[in-house]
Structure formats: structure tokens, C-alpha cells
Amino acid sequence: MAEKEPVKEKIPRVVMPEQRPDIRRRxxxxxxxxxxxxxxxxxxxxxxxxxxxxxxxxxxxxxxxxAFIGHIRAGDFDEAIKKILEKNRLPAxxxxxxxxxxxxxxxxxxxxxxxxVAIGNLERFAADFARINGIEGAxxxxxxxxxxxxxxxxxxAGLTVAGDLIAKGHEVTVFEAFHKPGGVLVYGIPEFxxxxxxxxxxxxxLDKDGVDIECNMVVGRTVTLDELFDEGxxxxxxxxxxxxxxxxxxxxENLVGIMSANEYLTRANLMKAYRFPEYxxxxxxxxxxxxxxxxNVAMDAARTAIRLGADExxxxxxxxxxxxxxxxxxxxHAEEEGIEFLFLTNPKRFxxxxxxxxxxxxxxxxxxxxPDASGRRRPVPIEGSEFELGCDLVVVAVGSGxxxxxxxxxxxxVLNRWGYIEADPETGKTSLDGVWAGGDIVTGSATVILAMxxxxxAADSMHEYLTGGRRLS
Amino acid sequence: xxxxxxxxxxxxxxxxLNEIEAPRIAxxxxxxxxxxxxxxxxxxxxxxxxxxxxxxxxxxxxxxxVVGRSTALFRELRVGEGxxxxxxxxxxxxxxxxxxxxxxxxxxxxxxxxxxxTRGLKQLGNRVISIIGARTKDLLxxxxxxxxxxxxxxxxxxDGSYGHHGFVTxxxxxxxxxxxxxxxxxxxxxxxxxxxxxxxRPYNIKTLVSLNPIMIDGTGMCGGCRVSVxxxxxxxxxxxxxxxxxxxxxxxxxQRLQAxxxxxxxxxxxxxxxxxx
Numbered sequence: 001m002a003e004k005e006p007v008k009e010k011i012p013r014v015v016m017p018e019q020r021p022d023i024r025r026r027x028x029x030x031x032x033x034x035x036x037x038x039x040x041x042x043x044x045x046x047x048x049x050x051x052x053x054x055x056x057x058x059x060x061x062x063x064x065x066x067a068f069i070g071h072i073r074a075g076d077f078d079e080a081i082k083k084i085l086e087k088n089r090l091p092a093x094x095x096x097x098x099x100x101x102x103x104x105x106x107x108x109x110x111x112x113x114x115x116x117v118a119i120g121n122l123e124r125f126a127a128d129f130a131r132i133n134g135i136e137g138a139x140x141x142x143x144x145x146x147x148x149x150x151x152x153x154x155x156x157a158g159l160t161v162a163g164d165l166i167a168k169g170h171e172v173t174v175f176e177a178f179h180k181p182g183g184v185l186v187y188g189i190p191e192f193x194x195x196x197x198x199x200x201x202x203x204x205x206l207d208k209d210g211v212d213i214e215c216n217m218v219v220g221r222t223v224t225l226d227e228l229f230d231e232g233x234x235x236x237x238x239x240x241x242x243x244x245x246x247x248x249x250x251x252x253e254n255l256v257g258i259m260s261a262n263e264y265l266t267r268a269n270l271m272k273a274y275r276f277p278e279y280x281x282x283x284x285x286x287x288x289x290x291x292x293x294x295x296n297v298a299m300d301a302a303r304t305a306i307r308l309g310a311d312e313x314x315x316x317x318x319x320x321x322x323x324x325x326x327x328x329x330x331x332x333h334a335e336e337e338g339i340e341f342l343f344l345t346n347p348k349r350f351x352x353x354x355x356x357x358x359x360x361x362x363x364x365x366x367x368x369x370x371p372d373a374s375g376r377r378r379p380v381p382i383e384g385s386e387f388e389l390g391c392d393l394v395v396v397a398v399g400s401g402x403x404x405x406x407x408x409x410x411x412x413x414v415l416n417r418w419g420y421i422e423a424d425p426e427t428g429k430t431s432l433d434g435v436w437a438g439g440d441i442v443t444g445s446a447t448v449i450l451a452m453x454x455x456x457x458a459a460d461s462m463h464e465y466l467t468g469g470r471r472l473s
Numbered sequence: 474x475x476x477x478x479x480x481x482x483x484x485x486x487x488x489x490l491n492e493i494e495a496p497r498i499a500x501x502x503x504x505x506x507x508x509x510x511x512x513x514x515x516x517x518x519x520x521x522x523x524x525x526x527x528x529x530x531x532x533x534x535x536x537x538x539v540v541g542r543s544t545a546l547f548r549e550l551r552v553g554e555g556x557x558x559x560x561x562x563x564x565x566x567x568x569x570x571x572x573x574x575x576x577x578x579x580x581x582x583x584x585x586x587x588x589x590x591t592r593g594l595k596q597l598g599n600r601v602i603s604i605i606g607a608r609t610k611d612l613l614x615x616x617x618x619x620x621x622x623x624x625x626x627x628x629x630x631x632d633g634s635y636g637h638h639g640f641v642t643x644x645x646x647x648x649x650x651x652x653x654x655x656x657x658x659x660x661x662x663x664x665x666x667x668x669x670x671x672x673x674r675p676y677n678i679k680t681l682v683s684l685n686p687i688m689i690d691g692t693g694m695c696g697g698c699r700v701s702v703x704x705x706x707x708x709x710x711x712x713x714x715x716x717x718x719x720x721x722x723x724x725x726x727x728q729r730l731q732a733x734x735x736x737x738x739x740x741x742x743x744x745x746x747x748x749x750x
Contacts, residue, residue, distance in 0.1 A: 177692055179511060179518075179558035216560045218692060222497050245696040247706070254701055254725055256732045263695035271517070271689065277743040280517040280542055281689075282736035356728030403693050405711055 060453025095124025155183025157239035157439030160455030243403035252350030286393025428458030496531030505567025536585035580661025670718030
């Protein structure tokens with residue numbers, strides 16, 4: 001451990017350089033540009049190297065944060081990435097999309113008086129440095145166990161399970177329904193926030209470690225769970241994501257030009273429709289775009305719309321600024337890029353032209369009433385407050401539900417009343433022997449890192465099961 | 474890669490048949506289900522309802538009309554080449570039961586989708602009256618195949634170059650006047666399915682149609698394929714593609730199918746030089 005240095009809280013947090021808003025709002029390149037080595041060392045030197053680090057307790061995958069930051073401070077970037085990879089095989093992704101401000105950084109001692117250490121930025125730096133310089137730091141594989149694991153879904157939960165179990169010596173096959181691995185990291189999160197090349201690079205490392213990734217496999221359709229067991233898999237992890245778009249269920253919602261955020265973002269991200277016609281998949285290029293909802297997905301959609309040439313892109317949200325579920329950083333980026341926010345507004349119906357294309361929405365003004373089940377004040381429509389809002393594209397980003405395609409195909413799998421899989425929060429065990437689940441198909445829409453945390457717990461439990469050879473319940 | 478093992482040109486090269494190696498899909502697929510195909514790295518995901526499957530050979534067959542950029546790209550693929558990506562079987566299988574007399578109506582390449590459904594209905598012991606049509610004789614497909622599995626086959630062409638001069642709906646009206654029909658199945662252009670459903674409605678004949686709206690993933694994730702059925706939103710990919718024709722909002726479906734009309738033209742133009750030497 002590095003020697004404890006005098007407290008240097010006077011060094012301000014090193015700001016990560018970004019593309020200028022007026023430039024980036026018209027391109028799909030990544031917004032934050034990353035730390036240089038000098039910046040990383042300087043930021044790392046702010047860390048107090050706490051003996052009992054509160055930040056680690058905030059990390060769903062238990063990264064030894066002070067240790068890796070200590071290595072960065074010492075300029076030993078190889079050791080830094082090794083330290084991270086002990087606990088997290090997707091650091092370049094997590095460094096970009098984890099909500100550090102509510103997990104590790106919020107617990108940083110420095111944050112009490114000033115700004116916390118930029119843990120996420122440093123994680124990103126270490127991962128990018130390793131990738132660019134071809135440094136491999138994954139812990140060595142343990143000796144083969146002869147056990148085979150099937151992982152259904154290649155999003156953050158599935159990839160974590162795959163990484164953990166391959167390292168423990170099991171054979172792992174990941175089944176992905178789409179034609180590219182990565183799940184929400186690839187179809188959902190835009191290029192300007194998480195370049196796909198980075199996802200594929202981290203997936204490629206798993207592949208190199210021996211994880212077999214089979215795309216175009218719709219488990220439940222192309223192959224069933226029973227067949228996977230028959231084919232010799234000893235344990236199965238289900239991490240298929242939530243995957244069912246919610247709509248507003250108001251009149252006119254099937255007009256052309258109204259689509260789910262899933263569709264809009266999948267076209268843009270997975271299918272690369274922003275490069276149409278070089279890529280064949282089209283995407284509507286709205287000039288006046290309304291995005292319904294105010295979570296991270298809504299920010300992604302609005303920022304995509306601006307980049308696709310919208311004159312105006314608006315977040316339309318029924319509650320007020322302080323209830324917005326999106327990360328502060330995402331809201332900030334969206335505002336910088338000229339996204340407008342229309343709070344306390346909810347569409348009542350969509351308006352269309354003769355050809356069935358959306359031309360606007362009739363909206364209601366809302367006010368906040370008593371707190372609801374979520375603890376947030378319930379939005380209540382103000383009677384007679386109807387007004388029209390013009391738009392030629394509406395992206396519905398009001399959350400998702402549980403996709404039944406896989407779960408319906410599995411007899412006796414216990415689901416909760418919303419259709420999500422019932423799984424033990426500590427182990428990820430489902431009601432079926434040899435079957436685990438984790439991520440959004442268990443919890444409903446959450447974050448990448450929570451899905452990874454669930455994957456970690458499931459992998460530990462699966463390893464125990466596979467090496468003990470019996471169900472431990 | 475999903476290799477093409479047999480390729481045929483039909484209807485003067487405007488319609489292509491591909492038999493594709495996909496053992497897992499072939500083992501599972503049932504009449505009425507579809508696959509999603511993507512030709513190459515930059516390609517679009519295109520849903521196509523299967524025309525046939527051969528579990529023993531481990532193949533599935535699709536028949537499609539060359540209408541835009543993606544199908545033009547598909548047409549270029551030869552035997553031994555293949556599709557970069559394919560998933561399936563998707564959607565619910567067609568509702569097949571023994572009811573007595575059924576009328577199977579197909580238009581254009583819809584006949585390809587109708588074929589396995591018709592065969593299934595025939596195998597269950599129904600009396601099958603089939604009515605198929607095309608704009609002109611040269612564009613007609615699978616008339617011999619349909620004849621072999623139908624008790625009665627009526628062929629129509631819009632221009633009168635073969636069979637009945639007129640639309641499948643004309644023949645359908647005549648058949649319904651003469652026969653007691655328990656079930657109708659219609660697959661073809663949306664307008665045809667709409668009119669078939671309107672004709673059978675007064676007779677109270679259950680009418681099933683197979684829809685092919687715009688979609689991306691085919692697994693219920695994007696919601697692009699939503700169709701209004703009896704006032705309720707359904708996803709064609711997981712709730713369909715077969716629906717009760719008396720409940721489908723065909724007008725809305727037609728509008729939604731036109732969503733990318735401009736882009737389709739643009740895309741085809743952008744690639745025309747590569748496709749048509």
C-alpha cells in the first residue's frame with residue numbers, strides 16, 4: 001500500500017476534457033475524451049487511500065478502489081488494470097456508464113468537504129490505457145472443471161457471469177438473440193456515450209479467454225432450456241434484460257413517427273441507422289422531436305435526435321426537474337447540447353395528418369400532489385390546461401416491462417406478478433434447479449452495474465453448485 | 474453464415490426462393506412462423522415468413538419478392554453463399570384445426586406463406602378450396618404446389634392472362650355463395666387481406682390473416698410491429714403474425730408500412746449502381 005501522504009484536498013478534481021457542445025451535438029463521436037496519463041496521475045493523487053475505504057462498499061462488484069488508484073498514482077498503469085480486472089471484466093464500459101455519483105464516489109471522504117475522487121474517470125483511464133497499449137491483466141484461468149455453463153443474454157449481467165465462470169475453469173457459452181453481443185450496451189446506449197468498439201473489445205477479451213459466444217440464438221425459440229440441459233450444460237444463467245417497451249396507451253399512438261425508445265435507439269445504435277444509407281436500416285430524422293420520459297434512455301434518445309439533425313428536441317416529462325430519474329451528468333450533457341425540457345407536461349393524445357403521420361400532441365399541464373408509492377410527488381393533471389405541442393417524431397421512453405418470450409417458454413419457472421423472474425437476491429437462484437437469473441429480467445429496468453453485481457452473485461452461487469455437484473439451498 | 478443450398482428464380486426473376494441451411498430453426502419451425510434475415514454487415518433485418526421447412530435436411534425455405542434495397546441484395550446471393558445472420562423461428566404458429574371446409578386465399582408472394590398453412594389444413598382432413606392470384610400469369614407462383622394440396626384450386630390474374638380474369642376476391646364471393654365455409658385464411662397484399670376479411674365478415678366466417686409489418690428484433694423488444702387488433706395493440710412478432718382479419722385495422726397497418734417510403738427509394742438509388750450492372 002502506498003504510504004499515507006498529507007491530505008491534499010486543495011487539488012481540485014481533474015475535469016475530463018469533452019467535445020464542445022456546439023460541435024458534438026452534430027456528431028456521434030464520444031463526448032468525454034478521457035484523461036491523459038498526467039491527468040490520471042494528478043487525479044489519483046487526490047485519493048486519501050483510506051484504510052477502511054467507504055467507496056468500496058458502494059461498488060456492486062467490490063473493486064479494490066484505493067488499490068487501483070494507488071497504482072495509477074504511482075504511474076503503474078499495468079498493475080492498476082490488473083487490480084480492477086480481479087473484480088470487473090468490463091472496466092472500460094463501467095468507467096463510462098456506471099452512476100459513480102450514487103455508488104462509490106458519493107461515499108468518498110473527500111466529497112464531504114469538496115469533490116470526491118473521480119473514480120469512474122480513473123477506471124475508464126486504466127481500462128482505455130490497457131486496451132490501447134495491448135496490456136492484458138485478467139487473472140489466470142483456473143484448471144478446467146469439465147462443467148458447462150450456458151448464459152442466456154450477452155448484456156452486462158450475462159457477460160459478468162461468463163467472465164467469472166470462465167476464470168473459474170468452467171466452459172461457458174453465451175447465447176445472444178441479436179446478431180451482435182453486448183445486449184443493451186450495444187443496442188441501447190448510444191455511440192457518443194459508449195463507443196461500440198469498446199464493447200466489442202471487452203467482449204473479445206472474454207472470447208479470447210475461451211468464452212464461446214453464439215449470436216442469432218433466441219433461447220426459448222431456436223433452442224429451449226430443456227434442450228440446453230440435454231446438450232450437456234450443467235447450469236444456466238438467464239440474463240435477457242427487461243425487453244418489453246411500455247407505451248403511453250393514449251389515442252393516436254400508432255401514428256407513423258411515434259416509436260419506443262427501444263426501437264429508435266436500436267435503429268441508431270445496433271443497426272447504425274445514423275449512417276444510412278451506408279447502412280441499410282433507416283431512421284426517421286425528425287425536425288421537431290418530443291421524447292416522453294426523463295430517464296437516461298430519454299436523454300439518450302433526445303441527444304440522438306439532435307445528432308440526427310433535429311432543430312428542436314424536447315424532453316416532455318410529467319413531473320418536475322428534481323424527480324427526473326436520469327443521471328445528473330446525462331441531464332447536464334443534454335442541456336449543454338440544447339435539449340429543451342418541458343416539465344409538468346403529459347400528452348393526452350397524439351395528433352396526426354391525413355397520411356397517418358404524427359404532427360403533434362395534445363398535452364396537459366400537471367401539478368405535483370401527494371407522494372406516491374415511489375416516494376415522489378404524484379403528478380396530477382390541471383383541469384382545462386390542454387394545449388397543443390407540434391412535433392414530427394415522438395420517442396416514448398417511459399420504461400420497459402418484462403418480455404415474456406423466454407419466460408413463457410420455461411415450464412414451472414416462477415415469475416412475480418409483473419412477469420419478472422423470481423430469483424434469490426443473494427444467489428440469483430430461480431425456482432428451477434440449475435437455473436439462475438439476474439439483471440433487468442429479475443429487477444426490472446436498472447443500471448449496467450447492478451446487473452453486473454447480480455451476475456457476480458449468481459456466478460459465485462453457480463460455481464458453488466458446479467463444484468459441489470448438488471443444489472445448495 | 475447461413476448457407477443457401479438451393480436457389481430458384483420465379484415469376485421472371487422478380488421472386489426468389491432460397492432454401493437455407495439452419496438445422497436448429499428447421500427442427501422447431503411450424504407453419505406460419507417467420508425468420509429474420511440479414512445479408513451482411515451493413516444490412517437491414519428483414520422478417521420473412523417461412524414457405525417450407527425440412528427438418529431432415531436441416532433447411533428452411535423463404536420466398537420473397539424483390540421490392541427494395543434489402544431484397545435486391547438478397548437476390549445477389551448465390552448457392553454456397555449465404556446470409557450473415559438469421560434468427561427464428563419467430564411468432565406463433567398458424568392456427569390449424571379440422572373444421573370442415575376452408576378457403577385459402579393468396580395473392581402475390583403471399584402464396585408462399587399460404588402454402589404450408591394450406592398443407593397443414595389439408596393434412597388435418599379439411600376440404601380445401603384455394604384461390605390464388607397475381608397481376609399477370611408470369612408472376613404467379615406455386616400454382617402446381619397449391620393444386621396438389623387443394624381439393625379445388627382457382628387461379629386468377631388481374632389482366633386475364635391466365636385463369637379467371639379478375640381478383641381473388643371476385644372468386645371468393647362466388648365460392649361463398651355456393652359453399653358452406655367454416656374458415657378462411659388470407660395471405661397477400663394488405664389490401665387483399667382487408668377485402669377478403671370484408672367479404673367473409675357478413676358470412677361470419679372466421680378469417681385469419683398473416684401480417685408482415687416493419688420490425689427490428691422480432692422478439693417483442695422494439696414495438697415497431699404493433700398492430701391494432703380489435704382496438705387493442707398487438708405485436709405481430711410475438712402475438713402474431715396471424716390475426717383475426719375481422720379485427721385488424723388494415724388502414725393503419727398500410728400507413729405504418731409506408732413509414733420509410735422515402736428512405737427506401739433513397740437507399741435503392743444509393744445502391745443501384747452496385748446492383749444493376
